[in-house]
Amino acid sequence: MTAWMNAGKTAVITGGASGIGLAAAKRYLAAGMNVVIADRDDAALSDAMGHLSADKNAGERLFAVTCDVAEPEELERLRDKTHERFGHVHCLMNNAGVVNRGALPWEKTDEMKTLIGINLWGVVHGCQAFIPSMLAHGEAGAVICTGSKQGITRPPGNIAYNMSKAGVLAYTEALAHSFRNLDSCRLSAHLLVPGFVYTGMIQSFIAQKPPGAATAEETVDYMLEALARGDFYILCPDNETNREMDEKRVQWTADDMIQNRPALSRWHPDFADSFEAFMKSGPSKSGD
Numbered sequence: 001m002t003a004w005m006n007a008g009k010t011a012v013i014t015g016g017a018s019g020i021g022l023a024a025a026k027r028y029l030a031a032g033m034n035v036v037i038a039d040r041d042d043a044a045l046s047d048a049m050g051h052l053s054a055d056k057n058a059g060e061r062l063f064a065v066t067c068d069v070a071e072p073e074e075l076e077r078l079r080d081k082t083h084e085r086f087g088h089v090h091c092l093m094n095n096a097g098v099v100n101r102g103a104l105p106w107e108k109t110d111e112m113k114t115l116i117g118i119n120l121w122g123v124v125h126g127c128q129a130f131i132p133s134m135l136a137h138g139e140a141g142a143v144i145c146t147g148s149k150q151g152i153t154r155p156p157g158n159i160a161y162n163m164s165k166a167g168v169l170a171y172t173e174a175l176a177h178s179f180r181n182l183d184s185c186r187l188s189a190h191l192l193v194p195g196f197v198y199t200g201m202i203q204s205f206i207a208q209k210p211p212g213a214a215t216a217e218e219t220v221d222y223m224l225e226a227l228a229r230g231d232f233y234i235l236c237p238d239n240e241t242n243r244e245m246d247e248k249r250v251q252w253t254a255d256d257m258i259q260n261r262p263a264l265s266r267w268h269p270d271f272a273d274s275f276e277a278f279m280k281s282g283p284s285k286s287g288d
Contacts, residue, residue, distance in 0.1 A: 003140035004090040007032025015096030017044035019199030023216035034086040038067040069122030075129035090141040094123040102158035112160040119164030145172040195238030212240030
């Protein structure tokens with residue numbers, strides 16, 4: 001178990017009313033932590049509170065706050081309410097996110113700004129609101145930011161989502177580096193990279209859970225195992241994609257630049273056979 005995941009410690013989860021955030025809240029409560037779930041959807045928050053409160057041990061350790069992460073002042077309000085209720089924060093899980101239908105890169109500018117405002121700026125706002133006080137109290141803690149495989153391999157179809165999650169990757173890497181270079185810093189940063197997870201966000205597009213999708217609970221269990229190991233990149237499998245497949249897809253993406261291939265060559269017809277052969281070959285270099 002990680003040093004901060006103990007009874008009496010406090011976790012704050014944005015996007016905590018459903019999916020991965022809700023599954024994480026369950027695990028943190030089971031560990032005896034105080035848990036604050038934040039979400040912009042009041043109805044979803046109410047449902048989540050009812051669900052989590054079914055655990056008789058939750059009691060006064062559970063708190064919900066309506067919060068739109070795209071607005072920095074709302075993260076500051078979330079921080080203040082958390083401090084008033086529980087004191088120090090030991091885990092900040094920047095998990096709030098949305099997805100929309102894809103568009104061409106020059107289309108739907110307003111929708112693009114809205115999505116990036118939540119998925120990327122929500123992470124930045126959360127860190128700016130909470131990290132100074134987490135550093136100041138000096139206790140062990142973690143900042144977990146939810147990214148996406150689409151922010152790494154960037155498949156065509158949803159440029160705004162890819163951009164936002166690529167930004168989360170870069171920002172969280174910078175957090176890890178900054179914590180590492182601060183004297184006496186006891187905070188760590190981690191990038192959660194879920195696989196194909198069947199959450200409420202996906203349910204709006206796909207009515208029933210596909211066999212290949214993981215559950216939110218499976219994803220959080222994998223995350224906790226990775227946190228216990230001290231992993232930064234928490235690259236989660238699902239029921240159709242294992243670690244080796246993920247590594248090879250990431251390797252192919254990186255090699256586009258190294259080998260000067262066309263952008264997104266994985267989806268370029270001239271490279272279809274090469275990519276298929278690569279996926280069928282032995283382990284990627286990173287797995288050697």
